[in-house]
Amino acid sequence: MTHAIVAGQAGGPEVLSYVPVERPVPGPGQLLVQVAAAGVNFIDTYKRSGVYKVQYPFIPGSEAAGTVVGLGEGVTGFAEGDRIATAEGHDCYAGYALVDADKALPVPEGLDDATAAALPLQGLTAHYLVNSTFKVQAGHNVLLHAGAGGVGLLLIQLLKAKGAQVITTVSTDEKEDLALGAGADHVLRYDGFDDAVRDLTGGKGVDVVYDGVGKDTFDGSLRALRVRGMLALFGAASGPVPPVDPQRLNAGGSLFLTRPTMAHYLQDAAERRWRSDEIFAAAADGSLKVRVGGQYPLAEAAQAHRDLEGRRTTGKVVLIP
Numbered sequence: 001m002t003h004a005i006v007a008g009q010a011g012g013p014e015v016l017s018y019v020p021v022e023r024p025v026p027g028p029g030q031l032l033v034q035v036a037a038a039g040v041n042f043i044d045t046y047k048r049s050g051v052y053k054v055q056y057p058f059i060p061g062s063e064a065a066g067t068v069v070g071l072g073e074g075v076t077g078f079a080e081g082d083r084i085a086t087a088e089g090h091d092c093y094a095g096y097a098l099v100d101a102d103k104a105l106p107v108p109e110g111l112d113d114a115t116a117a118a119l120p121l122q123g124l125t126a127h128y129l130v131n132s133t134f135k136v137q138a139g140h141n142v143l144l145h146a147g148a149g150g151v152g153l154l155l156i157q158l159l160k161a162k163g164a165q166v167i168t169t170v171s172t173d174e175k176e177d178l179a180l181g182a183g184a185d186h187v188l189r190y191d192g193f194d195d196a197v198r199d200l201t202g203g204k205g206v207d208v209v210y211d212g213v214g215k216d217t218f219d220g221s222l223r224a225l226r227v228r229g230m231l232a233l234f235g236a237a238s239g240p241v242p243p244v245d246p247q248r249l250n251a252g253g254s255l256f257l258t259r260p261t262m263a264h265y266l267q268d269a270a271e272r273r274w275r276s277d278e279i280f281a282a283a284a285d286g287s288l289k290v291r292v293g294g295q296y297p298l299a300e301a302a303q304a305h306r307d308l309e310g311r312r313t314t315g316k317v318v319l320i321p
Helices: 042-049 113-118 120-133 150-161 173-182 193-200 218-223 247-251 269-285 298-309
Strands: 002-007 016-021 030-040 064-071 083-086 096-100 141-144 165-169 186-188 206-211 225-233 256-258 292-297 316-320
Touching (some): 030 120, 030 298, 064 113, 150 173, 165 193, 186 193, 206 218, 298 316
Parallel strands (some): 141 206
Antiparallel strands (some): 002 016, 030 096, 064 083
């Protein structure tokens, strides 16, 4: 037996219970991983609340780091005792989880468990956004929302490494300090951010907006773009964006709008390893700083969800079984 967090029905954080469950058994092509830390992400709250449809009872969590303790039939390239992480797991809010071997990411020496669990989803997201969704180059002007969040702090660093000017939004003085510490050039509050961006860019607007907030920032994000600029809407922390008339993109300056998701940027093993190797190597050598803003015992997953949804967290939140 082991323990896991189970949502018996759709609802608020109160539906999450810490309960004993059977230890899973790896099937063909799977690894059994003893979870050392599990990442907490907004997608977990969407599934718990019913915004994203899942079958209940439901164990949240797609992101974790830990040690391989069992191998399913046909697994090659891994052995018991290996440390791995994943952004594409299932039922990771638990003491043990199953991970498909082709979606397991080797963890380099020198990277602690909490950091290894904090990196996969947000690190891979940051990587595909700046390298593939919109290929950022030196001299680009970029607006990034929620700069003190887990993705935001990583994005700021990756953008600055490419030579971009980074403008970001935050909600508090503490978060402003974190964004500046990560390298942001300008930090704004959300009220009137689109006008402030225009002022900072000489009336031109930014080349790209990375928006993980959604409903509350969407209109301003469109207004902040230059002619033929791109809005990459990669999340909806404030709620889903209502349907959009494509004519708005024409009126705004022949704008581009995309709604990327990580699965479409991890199309094969080569792409997965390219992104993960770069991100994990940068974290291991210290050139990419990963902020683990909160570590909660697994049994306190409900409180972790409350804090995340209440925007009381910075950086990454992880659960420790």
